[in-house]
Each structure stands twice: as C-alpha cells, then as structure tokens.
Amino acid sequence: MPRTIHVLNGPNLNRLGKREPEIYGRTTLAEVEAMCRAAAGEDAIVFRQTNWEGQLVEWIHAATDEEAAGIVINPAGLTFGSIPVLDALKMFRGVIIELHISNIHRREPIYHRSLVSGVATAVIAGLGARGYPTAVRAMREMLEAG
Numbered sequence: 001m002p003r004t005i006h007v008l009n010g011p012n013l014n015r016l017g018k019r020e021p022e023i024y025g026r027t028t029l030a031e032v033e034a035m036c037r038a039a040a041g042e043d044a045i046v047f048r049q050t051n052w053e054g055q056l057v058e059w060i061h062a063a064t065d066e067e068a069a070g071i072v073i074n075p076a077g078l079t080f081g082s083i084p085v086l087d088a089l090k091m092f093r094g095v096i097i098e099l100h101i102s103n104i105h106r107r108e109p110i111y112h113r114s115l116v117s118g119v120a121t122a123v124i125a126g127l128g129a130r131g132y133p134t135a136v137r138a139m140r141e142m143l144e145a146g
C-alpha cells in the first residue's frame with residue numbers, strides 16, 4: 001500500500017541558502033525537497049514550508065486526517081514555544097521525526113529546550129541539510145519494521 005510522508009518546515013526555512021549560511025549551509029529549500037523525494041523511493045512525499053504557526057498546525061491536521069505514515073518536521077523557531085504545534089502533533093498517530101539542520105544543543109540557550117521532542121519518535125539535529133534525506137530514509141526503515 002503506498003505510504004505518504006509529510007515533510008513540514010516552519011518559519012524562515014524558505015530562506016535556506018541565504019540565511020546564516022555559516023549555521024544552515026548553502027543548500028536551498030528546493031534542493032532539500034529534491035533530496036527528500038530522491039530518498040523516498042516508492043513512498044509519496046508531501047513537502048511544505050510556512051512562516052505562519054496556524055498554517056503549520058493545519059498542515060499537521062491534514063497529515064493526521066489523511067492518516068499519513070509519518071511526519072518529518074522542522075518547526076524552526078516554533079520548536080521552542082508553540083503549544084499549538086505541540087498539541088497538533090499529539091493528535092498524529094504515525095511516526096514523527098523532529099529535524100533540525102543545526103545542532104540546537106550547541107547553540108544559544110533559547111534553542112536548547114524543544115517542546116516537540118516530548119512527542120517525537122526520534123530527533124535529528126546537526127547533520128545539516130543531509131539530515132532531511134537521512135530522516136526520510138530512517139522513517140522508511142522504521143515503517144518497514146512496523
């Protein structure tokens with residue numbers, strides 16, 4: 001049965017490639033999307049980015065309503081203070097991989113406490129843009145393992 005994996009991105013990630021390249025690298029979001037699709041094999045990828053908290057919440061609802069197999073989510077700045085994003089993720093019944101391009105634990109203290117990690121199946125941080133296809137591959141392996 002074909003599976004769908006939703007890759008959801010929060011605020012400012014549309015600026016990847018130009019945004020603080022010393023932290024986030026020079027890979028663009030479009031290139032990240034292509035990396036995810038290349039890693040997905042026969043699984044379908046829904047790839048989205050928004051600068052608005054409510055839109056991210058609604059996209060998590062959509063993944064839930066569609067009974068998606070998994071969500072790879074980089075909530076970006078919404079990681080650390082968004083109760084609505086956390087509450088939406090609590091309703092999702094599939095695998096959740098929280099992803100950060102940077103190692104948030106080696107950065108300023110404001111980035112150290114993720115609200116999302118408490119509901120995530122797994123967390124990837126610090127692999128740079130390659131973390132995205134790594135997350136998709138890991139998601140597929142976890143789904144295959146059941």
Ligand code: DHK
Pocket residue numbers: 011012013074076077078099100101102103104111
């Ligand atoms: C991306 C952001 O936009 C920041 O707000 C997070 C995360 C880190 C990342 O590393 O992908 O703190």
